[in-house]
Amino acid sequence: MEGATLILGIETSCDETAAALVARSPAGVGEIVSSVVLSQVEEHTPFGGVVPEIAARAHVEALDGIVAEALRRAGATHERIDAVAATCGPGLLGGLLVGAVTGKALAFAWEKPFLAINHLEAHALTARLTDGLEFPYLLLLVSGGHTQILDVRGVGDYARIATTIDDAVGEAFDKVAKMLGLGFPGGPEVEKAAAAGDPARFDLPRPMLGRVEPHFSFSGLKTAVRRAAEGLQPLGGQDVADLCAGFQAAVTDCLADRVARAFDIAPRRHLVVAGGVAANAALRSALARTAEAHGAMLVAPPQALCGDNAAMVAWAGAERLALGLSDGLDAPVVARWPLDPGAEAARGAGVKA
Numbered sequence: 001m002e003g004a005t006l007i008l009g010i011e012t013s014c015d016e017t018a019a020a021l022v023a024r025s026p027a028g029v030g031e032i033v034s035s036v037v038l039s040q041v042e043e044h045t046p047f048g049g050v051v052p053e054i055a056a057r058a059h060v061e062a063l064d065g066i067v068a069e070a071l072r073r074a075g076a077t078h079e080r081i082d083a084v085a086a087t088c089g090p091g092l093l094g095g096l097l098v099g100a101v102t103g104k105a106l107a108f109a110w111e112k113p114f115l116a117i118n119h120l121e122a123h124a125l126t127a128r129l130t131d132g133l134e135f136p137y138l139l140l141l142v143s144g145g146h147t148q149i150l151d152v153r154g155v156g157d158y159a160r161i162a163t164t165i166d167d168a169v170g171e172a173f174d175k176v177a178k179m180l181g182l183g184f185p186g187g188p189e190v191e192k193a194a195a196a197g198d199p200a201r202f203d204l205p206r207p208m209l210g211r212v213e214p215h216f217s218f219s220g221l222k223t224a225v226r227r228a229a230e231g232l233q234p235l236g237g238q239d240v241a242d243l244c245a246g247f248q249a250a251v252t253d254c255l256a257d258r259v260a261r262a263f264d265i266a267p268r269r270h271l272v273v274a275g276g277v278a279a280n281a282a283l284r285s286a287l288a289r290t291a292e293a294h295g296a297m298l299v300a301p302p303q304a305l306c307g308d309n310a311a312m313v314a315w316a317g318a319e320r321l322a323l324g325l326s327d328g329l330d331a332p333v334v335a336r337w338p339l340d341p342g343a344e345a346a347r348g349a350g351v352k353a
């Protein structure tokens, strides 16, 4: 790309070790030059969830090689790189430290600017890399740790419209999978099982449906699935399929309803869905219908870029660098880093955001 800046991105906030090179043209067009993602799923599977110490250790062992591989696949040497961006929060502190220290060391050694990236901002800006989307747009971020609707107005300018008052939606998928004896991560397993199930067999609740405040809640739904499962012991294959189908249908109804409410609050022409749960096909179709009903279009980046990756981190770095922004090598890593610090805590919310 003529006159483009080339950014190295590093992502280690959860259980993916990732590095990527992304180019940004002076006109603002992005291109992924290389993107390497190493999932730690196998390390965490025996524990049925991400173990922070294991994750941090795995990042330490893998990151150098992943960065080298990203450079190799791009056919680039470090002289070509204009800046280094690393996720500095929110996430698991051990992993964040590994990525941030590595990114800072490379930036220092190569004498390039360093960008401390907010992981949520990276998800929020991905659709500009993949689809060249213009501001403003609505973002539904649905992952293992986050369930939010944001009004994305500009780089660094986000208004949180909704958040969960209890579980994140991916977390709910993972917990339901666990109680039904399915594998980890639970989302894909639940979706697979749901395909053979009857969503109407169990009368499951739709928490928050129709409420004026646009927030989410999943813990009551999760408990309802647990109760239904307990009443059926031992669970047969069809029981599991029907419970998965019922749960997925309820989640989909809730998310679509909350997004509809967000459109009422902030009418936008595009709805972007991001995060691991965005892989769910039933959810995508429901969101496409909701967007259409509000005169908007659903934009769903390719699945590899919806889940955690470093291309989104590099891109967020490129967007910030283009605005003349960069960070000091003393930038901290932070477990919590809301995109909209002014947003009030949702009523009934615990520590999760």
Ligand code: KG4
Pocket: 014, 142, 143, 144, 145, 146, 169, 170, 171, 173, 174, 185, 186, 187, 188, 191, 275, 276, 277, 278, 279, 280, 281, 306, 307, 308
């Ligand atoms: O964004 P992500 O890869 O990692 C973070 O949590 O940051 O999201 C992972 C989450 C897990 O909870 C997983 O169960 C869920 O996304 N997930 C799905 C599907 N694929 C992944 N949930 C529902 N349906 C899916 N097909």
Ligand code: ZN
Pocket: 119, 123, 143, 275, 307, 308
């Ligand atoms: Zn994420």
